[in-house]
Amino acid sequence: MRVLGIETSCDETAAAVVSDQGDVLSDLVHSQVPLHAPYGGVVPELASRDHLRNVRPVISAALEQAGMRLADVDGIAVTCRPGLSGALLVGVQAARGLSWASGKPIVGVDHLVGHLLAPFLRFPNKPETPRPTFPFVALLVSGGHTALYRVDGAELAQVRELGATRDDAAGEAFDKVAKLLGLGYPGGPVVDRLAHEGNAERIPFVQPMRRRSSLEFSFSGLKSDVARWVREHGRPGDDQTLRDVCAAFQRAVVDTLVRKSLHAARSEGVDQVVLAGGVAANRELRESAAAAGARVGVRVIAPSLRACTDNAAMIAYAGSVRLLRGEDDRGGIEVSPRTALRRLTRKGPGARA
Ligand code: KG4
Numbered sequence: 001m002r003v004l005g006i007e008t009s010c011d012e013t014a015a016a017v018v019s020d021q022g023d024v025l026s027d028l029v030h031s032q033v034p035l036h037a038p039y040g041g042v043v044p045e046l047a048s049r050d051h052l053r054n055v056r057p058v059i060s061a062a063l064e065q066a067g068m069r070l071a072d073v074d075g076i077a078v079t080c081r082p083g084l085s086g087a088l089l090v091g092v093q094a095a096r097g098l099s100w101a102s103g104k105p106i107v108g109v110d111h112l113v114g115h116l117l118a119p120f121l122r123f124p125n126k127p128e129t130p131r132p133t134f135p136f137v138a139l140l141v142s143g144g145h146t147a148l149y150r151v152d153g154a155e156l157a158q159v160r161e162l163g164a165t166r167d168d169a170a171g172e173a174f175d176k177v178a179k180l181l182g183l184g185y186p187g188g189p190v191v192d193r194l195a196h197e198g199n200a201e202r203i204p205f206v207q208p209m210r211r212r213s214s215l216e217f218s219f220s221g222l223k224s225d226v227a228r229w230v231r232e233h234g235r236p237g238d239d240q241t242l243r244d245v246c247a248a249f250q251r252a253v254v255d256t257l258v259r260k261s262l263h264a265a266r267s268e269g270v271d272q273v274v275l276a277g278g279v280a281a282n283r284e285l286r287e288s289a290a291a292a293g294a295r296v297g298v299r300v301i302a303p304s305l306r307a308c309t310d311n312a313a314m315i316a317y318a319g320s321v322r323l324l325r326g327e328d329d330r331g332g333i334e335v336s337p338r339t340a341l342r343r344l345t346r347k348g349p350g351a352r353a
């Protein structure tokens with residue numbers, strides 16, 4: 001089965017064609033970063049309008065790159081939650097139009113499920129990354145979300161949230177700290193690069209929610225601590241100080257993410273941790289999680305950098321799981337700013353809701 005995936009939940013207009021085995025036949029992303037950069041964050045109204053301009057050309061280019069016409073695909077998958085409502089509606093309406101015109105089945109996909117299944121993608125001409133087996137624990141760290149999940153299978157109902165952030169998402173913390181330091185938007189990749197040459201020990205920022213037993217996160221205290229440091233010392237002009245601030249901030253975030261992910265794996269009795277979402281592209285997170293996992297017998301699996309950040313290939317693959325089961329949302333797709341993933345609630349020792 002070959003599926004056309006469409007993604008417009010935030011600031012990327014993306015389309016891809018993927019097989020139900022995870023083979024990526026085409027993968028296009030039109031980024032709106034330059035459009036939003038002057039505002040230091042995504043402006044929803046601008047995002048919707050830009051999706052509207054680009055969604056059809058991006059879909060056509062994805063089909064062309066796969067050497068296919070719409071008639072050749074077996075189904076259409078589109079992100080319908082969570083995200084900016086106006087942005088989501090553009091992708092969903094485009095997908096519904098194509099489904100109506102071609103008579104192909106269509107399914108709505110939860111963007112977060114797409115991220116969690118990204119390690120199953122195989123990109124052409126890229127070294128194959130190891131695939132996880134179910135069950136695994138997943139750390140999803142993006143601009144809008146930070147949470148730990150137990151993943152027992154590829155279906156929505158088989159994914160349960162174990163803990164999440166109480167305030168900012170990890171990517172949001174990277175972006176806000178970068179803004180404080182005058183590093184532009186999005187900040188994650190720049191902080192990652194500068195931190196690599198910094199001394200993480202020089203500035204002792206607060207450690208966010210370090211308590212080992214809790215699987216909740218909080219990054220607003222750390223962000224305020226960096227803001228306090230900048231108020232007291234001024235924006236670092238000296239390059240080495242800037243690198244040291246980035247390194248200290250990043251170390252505090254990464255330490256918490258790694259510690260809690262491994263704690264989640266241990267308490268769930270699983271030996272694999274998947275890193276997902278844009279922040280999973282972070283070099284220190286990938287290296288530190290792999291090293292810490294190896295020490296306790298947990299395999300850490302991080303998708304290729306291409307698969308970590310927003311893309312439509314992961315949406316197409318997650319959609320193929322639903323389409324293979326014969327599901328079809330031609331009757332209607334509910335668009336929502338919130339995820340459909342649910343919290344794990346235990347009813348008794350070891351019981352799952
Ligand atoms: O998953 P994603 O592409 O979009 C959302 O669904 O939010 O994640 C984007 C987030 C941004 O906050 C960006 O700053 C962060 O991921 N990010 C990184 C890195 N690359 C992207 N954060 C830290 N280190 C990176 N290398």
Ligand code: ZN
Binds near residue numbers: 277309
């Ligand atoms: Zn995302």
